[in-house]
Amino acid sequence: MNTATVPASGSIRRRLIVQLVAGAAVLAALLFFVVQDLSRRLAENAQDNVLIASATSISDAMRVEGQAITVDIPYSALSMLGSVSDDRVFYAVLIDGELLTGYENLEGPEGGGAATGRYAGDDVRVVAVERTLSVAGTLREARVIVAQTRSGQQAVRATIAQVAATLGVGFFVLSVVSGILAANAAVRPLRRLTGSIARRGPDDLRPVTAPAPQEMLPLVSALNGFMERLKASLSRSEDFIAEAAHRVRTPLATVRTQAEIALRRVERPENRAALREMIRAIDESSRSAGQLLDHAVVTFRSDTLEQTAIDLQTLAEETAERLAPLAEMRDIDLIVAEDSMPAPTRGDPILLTSALRNVLDNAIKYGPEAGRVTMRSYVEDQYAILSVEDEGKGFPDGEQALTGRFARGANVGGIVGSGLGLTIVEEVVSTHGGQLILRNHPEGGGACVLLCLPYLP
Amino acid sequence: MRAALLALFTLISPVASAYEIEDRTLFAATGATADVTLKVLSTADTDVFAPILRSFQADNPSVAVDYITVSSAEIMVAVVEEQEAFDLVISSAMDLQIKLSNDGYAQPHRSSATQALPDWAAWREEVFGFTREPASIVLSRAAFDGLDLPRTRPDLIRILRENPDRFRGRIGTYDIRQSGLGYLFATQDSRNSETFWRLSETLGSLGTRLYCCSGAMIDDVEEGELAIAYNVLGSYATARLDGGDSSVIVLPQDYVTLMLRSALIPANAAHPDTAGALVDHLITDALGDDLPDRPFPALLPMGQDAATAPSPIRLGPGLLVFLDRLRRENFIRAWEASMLQ
Ligand SMILES: Nc1ncnc2c1ncn2[C@@H]1O[C@H](COP(=O)(O)OP(=O)(O)O)[C@@H](O)[C@H]1O
Numbered sequence: 001m002n003t004a005t006v007p008a009s010g011s012i013r014r015r016l017i018v019q020l021v022a023g024a025a026v027l028a029a030l031l032f033f034v035v036q037d038l039s040r041r042l043a044e045n046a047q048d049n050v051l052i053a054s055a056t057s058i059s060d061a062m063r064v065e066g067q068a069i070t071v072d073i074p075y076s077a078l079s080m081l082g083s084v085s086d087d088r089v090f091y092a093v094l095i096d097g098e099l100l101t102g103y104e105n106l107e108g109p110e111g112g113g114a115a116t117g118r119y120a121g122d123d124v125r126v127v128a129v130e131r132t133l134s135v136a137g138t139l140r141e142a143r144v145i146v147a148q149t150r151s152g153q154q155a156v157r158a159t160i161a162q163v164a165a166t167l168g169v170g171f172f173v174l175s176v177v178s179g180i181l182a183a184n185a186a187v188r189p190l191r192r193l194t195g196s197i198a199r200r201g202p203d204d205l206r207p208v209t210a211p212a213p214q215e216m217l218p219l220v221s222a223l224n225g226f227m228e229r230l231k232a233s234l235s236r237s238e239d240f241i242a243e244a245a246h247r248v249r250t251p252l253a254t255v256r257t258q259a260e261i262a263l264r265r266v267e268r269p270e271n272r273a274a275l276r277e278m279i280r281a282i283d284e285s286s287r288s289a290g291q292l293l294d295h296a297v298v299t300f301r302s303d304t305l306e307q308t309a310i311d312l313q314t315l316a317e318e319t320a321e322r323l324a325p326l327a328e329m330r331d332i333d334l335i336v337a338e339d340s341m342p343a344p345t346r347g348d349p350i351l352l353t354s355a356l357r358n359v360l361d362n363a364i365k366y367g368p369e370a371g372r373v374t375m376r377s378y379v380e381d382q383y384a385i386l387s388v389e390d391e392g393k394g395f396p397d398g399e400q401a402l403t404g405r406f407a408r409g410a411n412v413g414g415i416v417g418s419g420l421g422l423t424i425v426e427e428v429v430s431t432h433g434g435q436l437i438l439r440n441h442p443e444g445g446g447a448c449v450l451l452c453l454p455y456l457p
Numbered sequence: 458m459r460a461a462l463l464a465l466f467t468l469i470s471p472v473a474s475a476y477e478i479e480d481r482t483l484f485a486a487t488g489a490t491a492d493v494t495l496k497v498l499s500t501a502d503t504d505v506f507a508p509i510l511r512s513f514q515a516d517n518p519s520v521a522v523d524y525i526t527v528s529s530a531e532i533m534v535a536v537v538e539e540q541e542a543f544d545l546v547i548s549s550a551m552d553l554q555i556k557l558s559n560d561g562y563a564q565p566h567r568s569s570a571t572q573a574l575p576d577w578a579a580w581r582e583e584v585f586g587f588t589r590e591p592a593s594i595v596l597s598r599a600a601f602d603g604l605d606l607p608r609t610r611p612d613l614i615r616i617l618r619e620n621p622d623r624f625r626g627r628i629g630t631y632d633i634r635q636s637g638l639g640y641l642f643a644t645q646d647s648r649n650s651e652t653f654w655r656l657s658e659t660l661g662s663l664g665t666r667l668y669c670c671s672g673a674m675i676d677d678v679e680e681g682e683l684a685i686a687y688n689v690l691g692s693y694a695t696a697r698l699d700g701g702d703s704s705v706i707v708l709p710q711d712y713v714t715l716m717l718r719s720a721l722i723p724a725n726a727a728h729p730d731t732a733g734a735l736v737d738h739l740i741t742d743a744l745g746d747d748l749p750d751r752p753f754p755a756l757l758p759m760g761q762d763a764a765t766a767p768s769p770i771r772l773g774p775g776l777l778v779f780l781d782r783l784r785r786e787n788f789i790r791a792w793e794a795s796m797l798q
């Protein structure tokens with residue numbers, strides 16, 4: 001069988017992994033940035049809240065004394081800023097834009113609120129709170145600005161960024177691992193199916209029945225359908241061959257009968273010789289047709305192998321009896337050896353008979369006239385063995401492929417044959433889980449064929 | 458060389474230093490050579506601080522120390538206004554130290570010693586507390602003859618009100634307009650309890666005398682000039698009254714104000730590393746057991762659980778509040794109104 005090489009268009013597993021990993025990377029990066037942004041906002045918010053509380057408490061402490069506004073900065077207004085971090089603190093109280101007390105040139109967002117800015121060489125978060133006071137009938141705009149450096153906030157953010165990074169990397173690694181596992185798991189049923197089909201024997205066309213994932217069911221059922229069709233078409237062609245062989249054999253039998261009748265009537269020796277030659281050719285043709293039929297039967301029956309108990313000794317004796325007329329035609333003695341012993345196995349009697357008949361047929365064909373063909377059954381190494389020996393020239397040297405279809409050896413000479421005999425034998429033996437051994441008798445004697453079948457008492 | 462330098466110093470210093478120096482002592486290097494001369498600006502008296510410097514020099518023989526004693530207010534003049542470069546500033550006025558750090562006049566210092574400091578004893582890795590000193594009341598036993606010794610401020614107020622003639626003109630306390638430490642103690646008193654203003658009224662009504670420093674007050678109690686010295690540094694009192702039986706130091710039981718003496722390295726220090734070593738020395742000393750030759754109490758309360766002991770004034774931005782111009786003016790006005798009747 002030749003395997004057509006199909007070009008691979010990528011790998012599902014690799015594609016799955018790449019997609020999962022890419023997705024995980026995007027998610028991890030997203031996670032990192034979201035956590036970081038959130039933490040920045042939370043930290044900023046927390047700082048803003050304290051700053052606003054501080055500025056508000058200063059603003060609330062403002063009072064009018066005589067004609068002037070004064071303020072006693074509450075202790076808590078600044079100490080609360082120190083409770084969160086060791087950041088520098090600046091404040092200013094302005095009345096109508098003029099510094100009442102606090103740090104000079106400290107600027108906050110107009111109209112109140114929080115902002116980020118710089119003061120005294122540092123990044124600061126600064127808030128402003130505004131209030132209108134009435135002093136001696138005139139309205140005065142009071143503005144309280146409180147600022148704090150941001151190293152505490154930055155430290156918190158650095159910690160959170162580190163946590164976020166660890167989280168992101170951890171998430172990514174986890175996703176990659178689980179992605180690879182998932183991809184492998186996804187591809188595993190495919191591999192299993194491939195394996196189960198690759199392990200099958202050449203004629204095993206049974207449907208796949210092992211459970212498969214839902215997504216693979218169409219593939220499996222398509223495969224099963226395909227094998228069904230293949231099997232149907234195979235059996236159709238076997239049927240066809242069987243039918244053809246049968247159709248050829250029946251008229252041949254009629255012709256042979258007619259030839260024999262004619263032979264009896266004809267007196268002249270040259271006419272008799274011609275008729276005998278004709279009968280021989282008819283026999284050969286019908287044997288070939290029979291082998292074609294046998295072969296078709298073997299292929300067909302081996303799908304659902306029968307398991308009958310069979311003793312090879314009995315089989316040898318029965319077959320010897322049946323083939324005796326054929327052997328007699330060449331004056332050949334077809335015997336079962338005295339030292340044979342019962343060799344039980346299990347299998348299909350029709351197939352095994354057909355195999356043995358083909359072996360004996362060869363032995364009679366390739367053995368010398370008036371020779372002897374010996375069958376012997378015995379048990380050895382858990383094998384029930386039936387050997388067939390003849391006294392011919394044996395198998396030609398160096399030919400291994402005699403069991404191939406229509407394969408014939410170099411030693412055939414004028415002997416007619418189809419090359420199917422040993423093919424049938426080999427197929428029968430191997431469907432029964434046995435082994436066919438072809439060898440020659442060590443002392444120059446003829447061929448020795450061993451049918452080794454499982455010993456099953 | 459050094460002599461020449463010193464001569465130069467003396468020549469130019471009247472011009473350069475507008476701040477008022479109380480005392481200036483050079484602790485020459487104990488080793489063969491003087492690699493570094495640390496310029497230390499401090500509020501602690503030279504003789505009080507000398508043992509610490511000597512033990513530091515024992516470990517660092519090539520370091521000479523130029524020790525300059527000033528009042529805490531003068532530190533601000535020297536560092537902020539004059540911008541003169543010092544290697545270390547040591548002060549008992551915690552609020553001023555915080556202000557220096559907050560306003561960017563200090564530089565951070567990080568070491569295993571500073572890491573060992575409890576949280577409350579340091580700020581921004583720039584201000585490091587190394588003592589824990591209570592504000593106490595020193596009483597002359599003779600003056601209280603026949604009277605119970607006061608244990609709390611309300612006690613004291615009651616005794617003063619009941620015996621105005623016995624104590625008139627014989628009470629001393631800080632002039633908070635002159636002394637940074639006095640101002641710190643007074644403002645903390647005012648935060649802690651309303652009693653402060655009642656006490657001030659009472660003290661004012663009895664013609665209380667105002668002092669610049671703890672030392673002078675204690676001396677006057679010793680000599681019988683004063684019957685009561687209020688808000689005196691307990692550590693100085695213990696040192697000066699050693700052995701004597703005529704005076705008694707009272708830690709008020711209603712509340713005790715605990716001050717941390719602290720050190721910081723100015724941003725423009727010429728030898729910040731050596732200054733850092735001296736800071737580490739102060740901290741290691743402060744965290745150790747109270748050594749007999751150590752002039753200051755240890756940072757952690759002796760024999761007391763740190764968690765239950767009264768906590769000292771917190772180093773933090775809250776201290777900036779009383780340095781606010783308006784707040785200070787208002788506070789001093791109120792204080793003057795009650796104290797100088
Ligand atoms: N008993 C035998 N002695 C010698 N050669 C044999 C014998 N049996 C088979 N062979 C060789 O094996 C070949 C294949 O046998 P087979 O498949 O039966 O084909 P066929 O007999 O039709 O030629 C034969 O052509 C022959 O060369």
Ligand SMILES: [Mg+2]
Pocket residue numbers: 358361362417418419420421422
């Ligand atoms: Mg044959």
